[in-house]
Amino acid sequence: MASSARVDLDGNPIKPITICMIGAGGFIGSHLCEKLMSETLHKVLALDVYNDKIKHLLEPENAHPWSDRIQFHRLNIKQDSRLEGLIKMADLTINLAAICTPADYNTRPLDTIYSNFIDALPVVKYCSENNKRLIHFSTCEVYGKTIGSYLPKDSPLRQDPAYYVLKEDESPCIFGSIEKQRWSYACAKQLIERLIYAEGAENGLEFTIVRPFNWIGPRMDFIPGIDGPSEGVPRVLACFSNNLLRREPLKLVDGGQSQRTFVYIKDAIEAVMLMIENPARANGHIFNVGNPNNEVTVRQLGEMMTEVYVKVTGEPKLETPTIDVSSQEFYGVGYDDSDKRIPDMTIINKQLGWNPKTSLWDLLESTLTYQHRTYAEAVKKAISQSSAS
Ligand code: NAD
Numbered sequence: 001m002a003s004s005a006r007v008d009l010d011g012n013p014i015k016p017i018t019i020c021m022i023g024a025g026g027f028i029g030s031h032l033c034e035k036l037m038s039e040t041l042h043k044v045l046a047l048d049v050y051n052d053k054i055k056h057l058l059e060p061e062n063a064h065p066w067s068d069r070i071q072f073h074r075l076n077i078k079q080d081s082r083l084e085g086l087i088k089m090a091d092l093t094i095n096l097a098a099i100c101t102p103a104d105y106n107t108r109p110l111d112t113i114y115s116n117f118i119d120a121l122p123v124v125k126y127c128s129e130n131n132k133r134l135i136h137f138s139t140c141e142v143y144g145k146t147i148g149s150y151l152p153k154d155s156p157l158r159q160d161p162a163y164y165v166l167k168e169d170e171s172p173c174i175f176g177s178i179e180k181q182r183w184s185y186a187c188a189k190q191l192i193e194r195l196i197y198a199e200g201a202e203n204g205l206e207f208t209i210v211r212p213f214n215w216i217g218p219r220m221d222f223i224p225g226i227d228g229p230s231e232g233v234p235r236v237l238a239c240f241s242n243n244l245l246r247r248e249p250l251k252l253v254d255g256g257q258s259q260r261t262f263v264y265i266k267d268a269i270e271a272v273m274l275m276i277e278n279p280a281r282a283n284g285h286i287f288n289v290g291n292p293n294n295e296v297t298v299r300q301l302g303e304m305m306t307e308v309y310v311k312v313t314g315e316p317k318l319e320t321p322t323i324d325v326s327s328q329e330f331y332g333v334g335y336d337d338s339d340k341r342i343p344d345m346t347i348i349n350k351q352l353g354w355n356p357k358t359s360l361w362d363l364l365e366s367t368l369t370y371q372h373r374t375y376a377e378a379v380k381k382a383i384s385q386s387s388a389s
C-alpha cells in the first residue's frame with residue numbers, strides 16, 4: 001500500500017517526487033512503474049513509444065488509486081521537442097530506453113550505437129543543464145570478457161576470483177575486435193557512462209549508473225509470432241520459453257558453455273527503489289545489480305527451465321530437450337560472447353545494504369508459471385492455424 005510515512009535508509013521521511021521515466025513501457029520500466037504506483041506516492045511521467053506492458057496501470061482511466069500519479073507520453077526520444085520540458089517538470093530522470101537484445105548488436109550495429117549512445121546524449125545534456133538528477137541504465141556487458149578467459153584453459157588462475165569477479169571501480173572493460181560487432185552495444189554503453197561521469201566531474205551532474213546483470217522475470221521481451229515478430233530473436237529467457245511453449249528443443253548457442261548469473265526482476269527493482277529514495281547514498285556511484293549466487297551455464301539454465309516447466313505444466317519432457325547450434329547460424333556473423341558474469345556486491349552492499357533473495361529455481365518457477373498462463377493458449381492456436389494452412 002502507498003504510504004506517506006515511509007523513511008529512507010537514514011531514517012528521514014521520504015518526500016514524494018516526480019520521476020521522468022524514459023523507456024517506462026519496457027520490461028524493467030513496467031515493473032518499476034508497478035512498484036512506484038502500488039507502494040509509494042511518487043509521480044511518474046512515463047515516456048515510451050509503446051505502452052502495452054504498462055496498460056494495466058493506465059487503464060481503465062481513474063479506476064486505480066494511482067490514476068493521477070502516472071501519465072503516459074508516447075514519444076520517441078530520437079526526435080521529440082517535448083523531451084526537455086518533461087525532464088524539467090521532474091525531480092529525477094530514469095533512462096531505460098535502449099536497443100538491448102544481443103541479436104541486434106551484430107545485425108543492426110548502427111541502430112544499436114545510435115540508441116545506446118547518440119539518443120542518450122540529449123537526456124544527459126538536459127539533466128546537466130537543468131540541474132536534474134539522473135539514474136542511467138547501463139549494462140554488465142561493459143565489462144566484456146573476463147581477464148580469466150585469456151588464460152590457458154588449464155590454468156589454475158581461472159579458479160581465482162581475482163580473474164573473473166567484476167568490480168565497478170577496478171575491473172577493466174575487455175571487448176573483442178571491431179569486426180566482432182557484438183561489442184557495439186557494450187562500447188556505446190561504456191562511452192555514455194564515461195560521458196555521464198565526466199558531466200558529474202566537470203559540471204556537477206548528480207548521477208547514478210546501474211549495471212544490470214541478467215534481470216529476468218514476467219513481461220521480459222516477447223514470444224516470437226505471438227506478441228512479437230515471428231523471426232525475432234529475444235533474450236535467452238524468452239527464447240527458451242518460446243521453445244518450451246512450442247514443445248521444441250531449446251537451442252544452445254555454441255554448446256551453451258557461457259556462464260551467467262540471473263537475478264529476479266522483483267529483487268532488482270528493490271535495488272532501484274533504494275537508489276531513487278536515497279540520493280545521498282546513490283549519487284556519484286556505479287552499481288552492479290545482480291545475484292552472484294545464481295550462476296549457471298546456459299546449458300544448465302536450459303536444463304533447469306525444462307525441469308521447472310514440467311513441474312508447472314505437468315507436460316512430459318521431450319526426448320531431446322536441447323540441441324546445439326553455432327553462434328554464426330543463430331546470430332549471424334560478428335557475434336561474440338561474454339564468458340562469465342559474476343557481480344561484485346561490495347559497493348551496493350555498503351551504500352544501500354541491498355542483497356538479492358530469490359533462488360534461480362524459485363524465480364524460474366514464478367516466471368514460467370506466468371509464461372504458461374499468458375501464452376500457452378495463443379501458441380497452441382498459432383500452431384494449429386499454421387498446420388491447417
Ligand atoms: P526493454 O527493451 O524491455 O525496454 C526498453 C524500452 O525503451 C522499450 O519499451 C522501448 O520501446 C523503449 N525505447 C527504446 N528506444 C526508445 C526511444 N528512442 N524513445 C522512447 N522509448 C524508447 O529493455 P529492458 O530489459 O527493460 O532494459 C532497460 C534498460 O536496462 C536498457 O537500457 C538496457 O540496456 C538495460 N539493461 C537491461 C538488462 C536486463 O537484464 N533486462 C541487462 C543489461 C542492461
Ligand code: UDP
Pocket residue numbers: 101102141214234235236237239240251252253254256258260298337338
Ligand atoms: N542463448 C542461447 N540460446 C538462445 C538464446 C541465447 O544459448 O536461444 C545464449 C547466448 O548465446 C548467451 C546467453 O544465452 O550466451 C544469454 O543471452 P541473452 O540474449 O539473454 O543476453 P546476454 O546475457 O548475452 O546479454
